[in-house]
Amino acid sequence: MSEDQAPLPEPAELKRIAASCPDQLRVIAAALAKGRRLPELYPLFVEPPRSADDPEVELRACVLGELVLAGVSSRGRPEFEAYAERLRELGHPLSWLPGERLDLEHRFGVRVRGAGPVKSAGQLRARFPEIPATAGGAAGGAAAGRTAQEVRDAERARDAAGAFTAGGWACEPEVRFFALPERLSDDDFGMAFLQGLPLDCLAGEMGRGGALACLTAADDVANELYSASCDGGVGGRPQHGAYARLHAWRGLYALLGVPADTPFLDTVRYAADCRWLRFMAFTRWFHHDTADVGFAVLDPSRTRVAVLAATDTDTDD
The missing domain is CATH 1.10.1240 (Methyltransferase, Methionine Synthase (B12-binding Domains); Chain A, domain 1)
Structure with missing residues (x-):
């Protein structure tokens, strides 16, 4: 040696x-x-x-x-x-x-110069395709959001937020699950739909930056879960690679609502059939300081939605 x-x-x-x-x-x-x-x-x-x-x-x-x-x-x-x-x-x-490392994990631990936390609407638009807020889609999405029924599941919510709580993020994440009375079209799954849901992170007065939603995929969500846990938040509790990977997979399973004994490749295939959003809003809930993330996933049946929002800050506001 x-x-x-x-x-x-x-x-x-x-x-x-x-x-x-x-x-x-x-x-x-x-x-x-x-x-x-x-x-x-x-x-x-x-x-x-x-x-x-x-x-x-x-x-x-x-x-x-x-x-x-x-x-x-x-x-x-x-x-x-x-x-x-x-x-x-x-x-x-x-x-x-x-x-062994699956393809969905290809970004875990990979640092790309200039690609740190997304803090601004410009950064979000530059990295992900924005969903246009068309008049029809906005109206239909908002109406569909108002019909959603919340489904409470404390254990599932805890697993979905686990990467952030374990990593010591300063603020408690918001994790919510909803069921829809009828199938939601992909065109209606956007920012207007999310604003129709009773989400704390989108409540209150909207700042000048407004709100926007972009299309993403499961590997982006898994990577954010991994990074939140591996690097730790301002609370300073980095979990390092092995356990960050555990929190990432547990969080992904929880967001998808699949049982823990589901084979990993089956879960990856299921995730590919979902529709994934990354969103940002300029409300008092988000800090736009150290790191903010907002994700929503619509399941393959297009009748179940999971939302995860997390914010980290080194200020006292």
Whole structure:
């Protein structure tokens, strides 16, 4: 091991870290996955895990998760495969995730120069196709929004918001679910429809920037969930790669309303049949400071809608 490679703490030190600062295990795992060659990591997985609560097991589970994000699959690597299978038997939360990186995750952890948080209407329009607020679509969408019935589901809402709450975003996200009495046309699923819903984030006086909605896709939403958790908000609770990936997938499943035992590729196909919006509004709810996100998804039946809005700020307003 060269001097710049990440060292592996002794078991006693891992237990101390787990007791005093458990998140530090994730930092160590990310450093190991990035700073060691694969052959150097294989010996870590020779002994099968005995308990999901063991700090050494937690560290190794995170290392496997970080490796998947780097494009390293467990398939064809017996040490990794056996360890991952035992983690599933123990019910470790990270073992629920796909064992290899899926195409929907292609943006996770990828930083593009000039493509930080969307803070202005101009930035949103530059990155995503805006939905024109035509007279017919606006009227029909607003009317349809007013007929929507809210469906309360606390557990699903908690999972949908999990990336932001775990990441320490300063404000509590808004997550709402609605059922429509009849099928909504894609043309009517726009800003006017959202403004017809009883959403806190769109309530009150609208500022000069107004409100706009743009078309997006599931990979954009998943990436925002991942980034919110991985990097953390102004509250400073970055979850790092392995657990950020977990929060992203849990959030996506919750927004789609699919059961946790649905195969991942089936969920990806289902998500592709949905209609996804990214929206922005200049209301008092959003801060337009550190980061704001607003998403809405219309399911394939075109009768169910989920909305997620989150805002992060380093001001006291």
